[in-house]
Amino acid sequence: MQGVGATEEAGAGSGVTERQGAVLEQALRLLVDGGERALTTAGVARAANCSKESLYKWFGDRDGLLSAMIAFQASKVRTLDVSGEALDGARLRAHLVAFATDLLEVLAGDVSLALNRLAIGQASREGSRLGRLLEERGRRQIGRRAGALLEAGRNAGLLGFDDAEEAYGALYGLVVADWHLRMLLGEDPSGLKKNFGLRAERAVNAFLALYGRKG
Numbered sequence: 001m002q003g004v005g006a007t008e009e010a011g012a013g014s015g016v017t018e019r020q021g022a023v024l025e026q027a028l029r030l031l032v033d034g035g036e037r038a039l040t041t042a043g044v045a046r047a048a049n050c051s052k053e054s055l056y057k058w059f060g061d062r063d064g065l066l067s068a069m070i071a072f073q074a075s076k077v078r079t080l081d082v083s084g085e086a087l088d089g090a091r092l093r094a095h096l097v098a099f100a101t102d103l104l105e106v107l108a109g110d111v112s113l114a115l116n117r118l119a120i121g122q123a124s125r126e127g128s129r130l131g132r133l134l135e136e137r138g139r140r141q142i143g144r145r146a147g148a149l150l151e152a153g154r155n156a157g158l159l160g161f162d163d164a165e166e167a168y169g170a171l172y173g174l175v176v177a178d179w180h181l182r183m184l185l186g187e188d189p190s191g192l193k194k195n196f197g198l199r200a201e202r203a204v205n206a207f208l209a210l211y212g213r214k215g
Contacts, residue, residue, distance in 0.1 A: 016072060020058055023048040024072045027065060032114040036130070039066065063129065070137040073111055077102040077142050087156040089212075093204060095149055100175045100200035103142070107180050108196075116184055143168055160213045167211055174203040 016024065026048040030038045041062065045052045059065040078098060106112055115134060122128040147168050153159035161167040 016058075016068070019050075020068075021072060023050055023055070023058070024069050027069050028073065028111045031069070031118075032110050035114075036118055041065070063133075066130070067133050067137050070115065070133050071141060073106065073115070074138040074141045076106045077145075087152055087158065089158055092149075092153045092156070092158050093208065096171070096204045096207065097197075097200050099146055099149065100171075100203050101196050103172075103175055104196040104200060107176065108183060113183060120184070143172075146171070158213055159211050161211050170210060171203070171207045174206050175200065 023044065027039060027044045030043055030047055039062070041052045041055050044065070045055055055065065059068045115130070115138075119128065119131040119134050122130050143165075147164045150159060150161070150164055150167055150171070154161065154164075159167070
């Protein structure tokens, strides 16, 4: 993510204070650098310069911390509240492009790649909690917020669809395509990370061609 606005919205969207967000950023960095074994309360407290008591107060046990980390990471994909504004075609498109660009940037980041690779590594274990948390606190959280934007577009007569989940799945597929899988499998990301804005615009144009209403 880039820019002050994105950082501020990430903190606000995840329901954490600025200090808690800084702690979660340190925890995420530990996870990227050392894997899940490095994610201990003592290690996080030391890296974030806070007490273990504060960690327990804010996030509960280790699973609570991991859940908060995933939700915080997911909140970096912005979906703005459009309920109080007069939504027209240009504003809807701008919101969709911002969402798509954020989604690309977050998924391409070291943190998201590390979280997904860890979850894939645990997938053969019965009841992998990391995979469940990524689905419940990550993907579904993003999907719910994006779904609210799509519903607002439908209510304004700008989009037409019968199933909001299906429409969001189409948007997600157009934005992400196969490049995230390629990055997870180790492809050099330097070329894939170029022109996220252009990729987002093309994906939104294709989505609006499928679901947009004129007039």
